Every structure is written in C-alpha cells, then in structure tokens.
Amino acid sequence: MSGKIAGIVLGLGMVVSCMAQQGGGWVVKQEWVRAHEEFLASDVMAGRGSATRDEEITATYVASEFMAYGLKPAPGMSGYIQSAEVVAPQLDGKATLTVGSVMLREGQDFQLLTSSAEATRGTLKKVAAVDAGQAEVKGAVVLLTGDPKTALDAANGLVRRGATAVLVVQSGASDELASMFGGKTQVRMRLAESKPTPGRTLVALTAEAVNRLAEEGNAKAELAVHVLPEGNVRRTFNAIGYLEGSDPSDGTILLTAHLDHLGVGRPVNGDSIFNGANDDAAGTAAVLELAHALGAGPKLRRNVLFVCYGSEEAGTLGSTYFGQHSPVPLKSLVANLEFEMIGTQDPKMPKGVLLLTGWERSNLGPTLKEHGALLGPDPYPEQHFFQRSDNYALALKGVVAHTAAGWGTPPTYHQPSDDLAHLDIAFMTGAIQSLVEPVRWLAQSDFRPKWNEGGQPVAGSK
Incomplete structure (x- = not known):
C-alpha cells in the first residue's frame, strides 16, 4: 500500500471513529454488525468447519479487523493468529x-x-x-x-x-x-x-x-469402526488481538467468542451449508465491535484481550489450547465474558436482554447490569449452559468467566437455517451497544469480580 493510499485509509478511519462517537458516546452501527455477518455466515464460507481452511480464512478475517481497529499482537506473539495441531479422525461410514x-x-x-x-x-x-x-x-x-x-x-x-x-x-x-x-x-x-x-x-x-x-x-x-488413513492431522486457529492498558500490572479483561461452526453436512430441505450466523458468527461480531469501540477510545487502565476461538464445535479445542498457551498469565485475568449466539431474543428474557450463564455464581453479571449492560439471569439452569461454552475451562482454573447469550436453544440451533435471514440484527446491535460502556468501566475501575460462596466450579460438578 502506498503512503498516499495509507494516509487516505487512516483518514477515513479517523472520520468513521469521530462519526461513531458523535454525541459523546460510541455508537455501534447496525450496518457494521450486518457486514460481519454477511461475510462470516455467507455460503462461500461453507459453514466455517472446525479445523478447516474455512476456519483459517475466518480467523484471518477477524485478525485483519483487529489490526484495523488498532489492536496489537498479544505479548509474546508476532502476529494475530495462534495455531494448534489437532488429531481429527475420519471414519469410512462402514461400521x-x-x-x-x-x-x-x-x-x-x-x-x-x-x-x-x-x-x-x-x-x-x-x-x-x-x-x-x-x-x-x-x-x-x-x-x-x-x-x-x-x-x-x-x-x-x-x-x-x-x-x-x-x-x-x-x-x-x-x-x-x-x-x-x-x-x-x-x-x-x-x-x-x-x-x-x-x-x-x-x-x-x-x-x-x-x-x-x-x-x-x-x-x-x-x-x-474404520478410520481413514488420510486427513487425521489438521490445524485449528484462534484470532487474538490486544489493547495494552496504561497500567498493565492491573490485570486483563478477556472478551471471547468462537469463530467456527459445523461446515457442510446432510441437506435439510435442500440446504447442506450450516452457516452458523447465530452460532457463533453473532458472538464473533460482538467481540469485533467491542474491539472497534474500545480501540477507538482513550487508552484504558487495564489491558483488554480479544480472542475468537477455533474448533469450539469439535470439543472446545481452541479455548483449551488458549488456556494452556495463554499469551498473558491466567492469574492476571480479571474476568472473561464469552459471547455465544446473541443473534436472537430468548422469549423467556425481558425485551432486549441477554441471558448470562451462571448469573448467581459471581458478582460480575449484576455489577455490569448496574452499569447499563442488558444482562439477566439464565432462565434455563437445568440445561447447564454455564458448563457448555468456552468460558467453563477458564472458570475451572479460577477465572470469573461467564457466557452471554441471546436464546439458549433457538429453533435454528445446529441447522442449515441458522443463516442471516433468521437473525435479529437490531437486537444484536442493541445488546452489543449496552456492553460498550460497562466493559469500558470494568477496564478503568478497581473492581475485581469474585465468585460467590460455592459459585466457583470444580471438575465434575454441575
């Protein structure tokens, strides 16, 4: 890119940032949220299958957005993508x-x-x-x-x-x-x-x-069963961006989602692409737009680490690898907020409000709500959603980690119909907007979330 073109792009970015902050606060635009979905959930991405080239392309897209928003590589990383080798047996279908x-x-x-x-x-x-x-x-x-x-x-x-x-x-x-x-x-x-x-x-x-x-x-x-000899070793990809705070020793806020989905499978009503617009392109869009908002604002006191994991659908492999190879010490993590399927409104929740899994386990959710976050208790405790997302592995290690979700089990869950047409972009945008200032406050404050008595999970517990 020539210096002249780079200057034009930088200037346009500054104009967009200024326009977004008119009126004294950052405004998340519906067209930005939809633009992420238009790419991530498009048929050309073939469902972003775990540990596939499509997942790698997705991670590359997310990494490029992190770069555009002013995020830097995380400590010890030379780029924005963390890759891990996975063993992925394929069967011949003749068991x-x-x-x-x-x-x-x-x-x-x-x-x-x-x-x-x-x-x-x-x-x-x-x-x-x-x-x-x-x-x-x-x-x-x-x-x-x-x-x-x-x-x-x-x-x-x-x-x-x-x-x-x-x-x-x-x-x-x-x-x-x-x-x-x-x-x-x-x-x-x-x-x-x-x-x-x-x-x-x-x-x-x-x-x-x-x-x-x-x-x-x-x-x-x-x-x-009969395992095919080829294609058993693949790679999975995490996209990671970092905002260094003015006092890095004061800890790191971790904002996460997963960027993979199910890929291509058996056709349902003639459609074989499992687009994953809600699961979890929606969560990925939330992480991106929070990075956009926080990256454009003044420097924060605490560090903020943005991670979109690969291979969640294959057994939370990306988040597991991250937990074992985190670019920042896990003990420095102040809190983890995971975003999962925020693309539709749960009929059991108040209008516009996301459910937060494990609400009663810590003081994180209620405190963010006090500061304007549209979050509320999970109405499905019997489904154990707290244990079923990427937050759980970190929670087992002591990090106060929860998942914010729209609808726990929407009709489109793990179906080819989980596409752009079934998203509520206005709901998504409002939910993301409501978290910008509460997360900014968390990154500026002395507040450290704590587990309530008996709230921290232990391995094998529910």
Whole structure:
C-alpha cells in the first residue's frame, strides 16, 4: 500500500471513529454488525468447519479487523493468529455392530451418531430409559428402551458412569440429533499435544435391528469402526488481538467468542451449508465491535484481550489450547465474558436482554447490569449452559468467566437455517451497544469480580 493510499485509509478511519462517537458516546452501527455477518455466515464460507481452511480464512478475517481497529499482537506473539495441531479422525461410514450371533451394518441397520474412533466392546445390557439413573452400567454396551427422547437425554450420564457405548432406537429425536451434527458421525477431535481420552459412542438402531437383538440379552457386543488413513492431522486457529492498558500490572479483561461452526453436512430441505450466523458468527461480531469501540477510545487502565476461538464445535479445542498457551498469565485475568449466539431474543428474557450463564455464581453479571449492560439471569439452569461454552475451562482454573447469550436453544440451533435471514440484527446491535460502556468501566475501575460462596466450579460438578 502506498503512503498516499495509507494516509487516505487512516483518514477515513479517523472520520468513521469521530462519526461513531458523535454525541459523546460510541455508537455501534447496525450496518457494521450486518457486514460481519454477511461475510462470516455467507455460503462461500461453507459453514466455517472446525479445523478447516474455512476456519483459517475466518480467523484471518477477524485478525485483519483487529489490526484495523488498532489492536496489537498479544505479548509474546508476532502476529494475530495462534495455531494448534489437532488429531481429527475420519471414519469410512462402514461400521459394524456384532452382538452375539447378530451382525448389524451402519447405514442399513443403524446410524452411528457419535464415536470415539476406536473399537467399542462390552456385554449387552438392556435398560429401560426411565431406570437409567439407577442402572449399573460400567463396562456394558447399554441398549436403552422406552421413550426415545428420555433415552437420548440419559445417554451422556451412562457414558460418564462407565458405559462403553449406548444404543437407542432410531426416532425423530435421534434424527434431529444427527441433523444437529451436520448429518455426519460426530468424532472426537483432540489437540495433538493431548493424550487420547475415552469418547462417547452413541448408536441409533432401526426398530427392525432392535427386534433382531431381542434374543441376545447378556451377549458380547463389539462395535468396529474404520478410520481413514488420510486427513487425521489438521490445524485449528484462534484470532487474538490486544489493547495494552496504561497500567498493565492491573490485570486483563478477556472478551471471547468462537469463530467456527459445523461446515457442510446432510441437506435439510435442500440446504447442506450450516452457516452458523447465530452460532457463533453473532458472538464473533460482538467481540469485533467491542474491539472497534474500545480501540477507538482513550487508552484504558487495564489491558483488554480479544480472542475468537477455533474448533469450539469439535470439543472446545481452541479455548483449551488458549488456556494452556495463554499469551498473558491466567492469574492476571480479571474476568472473561464469552459471547455465544446473541443473534436472537430468548422469549423467556425481558425485551432486549441477554441471558448470562451462571448469573448467581459471581458478582460480575449484576455489577455490569448496574452499569447499563442488558444482562439477566439464565432462565434455563437445568440445561447447564454455564458448563457448555468456552468460558467453563477458564472458570475451572479460577477465572470469573461467564457466557452471554441471546436464546439458549433457538429453533435454528445446529441447522442449515441458522443463516442471516433468521437473525435479529437490531437486537444484536442493541445488546452489543449496552456492553460498550460497562466493559469500558470494568477496564478503568478497581473492581475485581469474585465468585460467590460455592459459585466457583470444580471438575465434575454441575
């Protein structure tokens, strides 16, 4: 770029900043928010699949915006992108399930919904879904009978208690789950630097297959899967920007979202691109516009670190890697505010208000609300949303970390219909606007959020 053109661009940037701050305060423009969405959620981005080239392009876009807003590389980094190697097994779609004398085939007799990418063995044990909470399942391949929705809800608990695999009857509920996974078997990825850990194996059997197993009680069961030799090692990408404060020793505010989604999967109503406009291009747009606002203002007292993680959908790999390789000491983090699916208004929340997961766990949410943030308590405590986003890994390390969200489970969740047409841009913009000054205040003040008594999570807790 020539010096003349660079000067013009810089001048235009100053004009935009001045226009945005007319009237004494920063104004978040709807067209800025929509512009991020137009790119991030476009079909050309092919759903921003975890640990793909599309994710890398997304991280590059976010990094370029950070640069344009005046952010610098984080301490110890030479650029704006943090990359990590991940192991991403791919299956050939020809798994077999052998139970006693019966052999069942993937695609014909069952759907393999989730897999550890390793052979699974155990003794078949039939359990009524309503009794799953009390059943002894360690080392067993569990066939859950009864209501399909109840069975699916119970599956995770059985795996945590030692079931090697869970079999359910194929139903509308399991088909919906398969669609939420993009129509592909969800296979556990892992960071290359991490050791393999047991994954969840969940199988949806056809009704005919279940009948074939009727006489096979207590038989030995084995699920054999076949990992393709190519494409198992990939990279994931975090975009990171940094605003150094006037007193760096006073700690760092961390603002985060995840930039990946599900990529391309099984078509739903003819659409196979899972655009992820709400999940989580919306959160990414929030981080970008807060960087825009804070980067254009006067220097803050505390540092502010802006991070958009990769591979959240593959098991929060980007945030896990960040937590293990943070450019600033984790003990210096004053608070973490994650933005997840802020693109639509939850019908259970007051008009214009975002829910904050774990509201009652610390004094962060109520304090930001006192300073004008449109935040309120999560109306879905039974869904454990606090544990289901990138904030949780840092919360386990002691950082006061919460997630702000629009609607916990909108109808478009993990569907191709999560596109620009289903966003409420005005709601998004208002929510982001409401956080500009409260976050600025947090970065200028002496206030340090604290966990309420019993609020800090510990591993394995709910």
